[in-house]
Amino acid sequence: MSQREVDALTSGARHQRLQTLFRNCALAVLNTGNETDNAAAIFDAYHDFSINVVKRTRGLQLSIRNAPRSALVENQMVEGIRQHLFAVLRDIIYIGTEIEDPSRYDLTSTPGITDAVFQILKHARVMEPGVKPNLVVCWGGHSISREEYDYTKEVGYHLGLRRLDICTGCGPGAMKGPMKGAAVGHAKQRLSNTRFVGLTEPGIIAAEPPNPLVNHLVIMPDIEKRLEAFTRLGHGIIVFPGGAGTAEEILYLMGILLDPANKNVELPVIFTGPADAAEYFNEMDRFLRLLFGDEVSKLYNVIIGDAEEVGRQMSRAIKRVHRARRKTGDAYYFNWLMRVPPAHQQPFDVSHDSVAALRLSKTLSDAELAVQARRAFSAIVTGNVKDNGVRMIARHGPFSLHADKTLVDALDHLLRSFSAQGRMQLHGEYKPCYQVVTQGG
Numbered sequence: 001m002s003q004r005e006v007d008a009l010t011s012g013a014r015h016q017r018l019q020t021l022f023r024n025c026a027l028a029v030l031n032t033g034n035e036t037d038n039a040a041a042i043f044d045a046y047h048d049f050s051i052n053v054v055k056r057t058r059g060l061q062l063s064i065r066n067a068p069r070s071a072l073v074e075n076q077m078v079e080g081i082r083q084h085l086f087a088v089l090r091d092i093i094y095i096g097t098e099i100e101d102p103s104r105y106d107l108t109s110t111p112g113i114t115d116a117v118f119q120i121l122k123h124a125r126v127m128e129p130g131v132k133p134n135l136v137v138c139w140g141g142h143s144i145s146r147e148e149y150d151y152t153k154e155v156g157y158h159l160g161l162r163r164l165d166i167c168t169g170c171g172p173g174a175m176k177g178p179m180k181g182a183a184v185g186h187a188k189q190r191l192s193n194t195r196f197v198g199l200t201e202p203g204i205i206a207a208e209p210p211n212p213l214v215n216h217l218v219i220m221p222d223i224e225k226r227l228e229a230f231t232r233l234g235h236g237i238i239v240f241p242g243g244a245g246t247a248e249e250i251l252y253l254m255g256i257l258l259d260p261a262n263k264n265v266e267l268p269v270i271f272t273g274p275a276d277a278a279e280y281f282n283e284m285d286r287f288l289r290l291l292f293g294d295e296v297s298k299l300y301n302v303i304i305g306d307a308e309e310v311g312r313q314m315s316r317a318i319k320r321v322h323r324a325r326r327k328t329g330d331a332y333y334f335n336w337l338m339r340v341p342p343a344h345q346q347p348f349d350v351s352h353d354s355v356a357a358l359r360l361s362k363t364l365s366d367a368e369l370a371v372q373a374r375r376a377f378s379a380i381v382t383g384n385v386k387d388n389g390v391r392m393i394a395r396h397g398p399f400s401l402h403a404d405k406t407l408v409d410a411l412d413h414l415l416r417s418f419s420a421q422g423r424m425q426l427h428g429e430y431k432p433c434y435q436v437v438t439q440g441g
Contacts, residue, residue: 021202022092026088030068030071032210042206051064084214084217091120094120095120095219095221114340116221117229117232129332136166136314138168141174142242148274155240155310157185160181160189162311168196168197170210174246178240179196179213182194202221228345233334236317238270240277252374254299255374256339259367265338266321271301272303273305290407291369292366343368344371350378352399355400360376363404
């Protein structure tokens with residue numbers, strides 16, 4: 001790293017903000033393997049943790065104090081954790097010195113935001129221009145049953161046998177299982193140069209620390225750019241059962257695929273889980289049809305209890321993606337031709353006031369309803385697991401989500417089913433961070 005980049009973490013006006021951001025993300029990485037999804041609890045437990053960058057002319061050194069002991073073996077840092085730690089340093093400095101510089105990137109415009117997403121991924125070296133499309137994005141919950149976790153591994157295994165790489169949100173549960181299964185499939189095929197890409201952002205990394213399988217960790221500036229990175233980097237998307245975060249991802253994706261400008265974009269989507277997950281996907285399908293009409297069901301395929309069929313269908317679909325990219329001239333490694341609606345790109349600052357201002361109504365267009373619903377679930381994720389959100393709820397009580405009568409029952413029922421199935425948090429009884437209010441109520 002240059003002296004200018006190191007200076008950003010050690011001196012100057014931005015030093016304190018970037019140092020705090022780096023400290024929190026570094027603590028999350030060092031906490032890998034300790035099962036908790038409460039960011040506030042992690043930061044409180046290690047309030048005396050510190051990490052400082054020490055300048056060296058031949059590079060840099062990290063001075064770490066009071067880190068979680070699980071990061072060490074025989075007083076030496078685990079190599080995978082060390083690599084993730086330097087990935088955090090790389091991305092936090094790059095975002096702070098380059099991406100957030102308004103003279104370099106216009107983060108208020110669609111082209112500027114997309115270019116920033118591209119440059120962060122390029123800087124992290126996760127894109128492979130000479131490789132045919134083979135990256136499958138896997139979404140799903142961090143809090144899932146053992147049966148569901150084993151199923152995600154089985155799906156990953158069949159993807160790995162078909163020489164497909166994996167990209168997830170980098171955490172535990174449905175983000176770890178596909179990578180673990182694919183690693184076995186890759187080993188059987190004697191593949192060595194494989195990608196297990198983990199995309200995260202500062203607000204969520206403490207609640208979902210990188211799992212050990214991730215060999216390309218990327219920190220995106222916020223959830224919106226993280227979601228755009230998933231959809232532009234991946235060649236197909238598999239959705240496993242999850243909670244509010246998975247619903248947020250689904251709504252973001254539907255908002256893109258429902259855009260008429262993306263009518264001819266090849267991006268295969270499969271919803272899948274073991275037999276016991278059938279009702280989960282029935283609930284999600286009913287909710288999506290209520291929001292957007294029956295036509296939305298054409299945008300995804302539901303496969304229950306057949307991991308091998310998921311592998312077969314995704315492999316065939318990615319071959320179609322390859323042909324489509326060749327025909328249109330779009331890059332194999334980044335989906336430039338896909339249009340992301342501008343409202344999906346703008347960061348949503350979660351607060352009690354901003355959440356109360358959301359309106360979920362069938363009078364909205366599909367595009368606007370997708371944005372409003374996605375933000376509602378983003379607020380729930382914030383209140384459930386993010387440090388600032390957990391503290392916000394503790395101080396001021398639950399968020400109020402406003403929906404009209406045709407949606408309020410469906411939304412409340414969906415959220416209650418997530419809670420009843422244990423999808424909202426890893427441990428303990430779940431206390432909702434939200435209340436659903438009838439429009440005008």
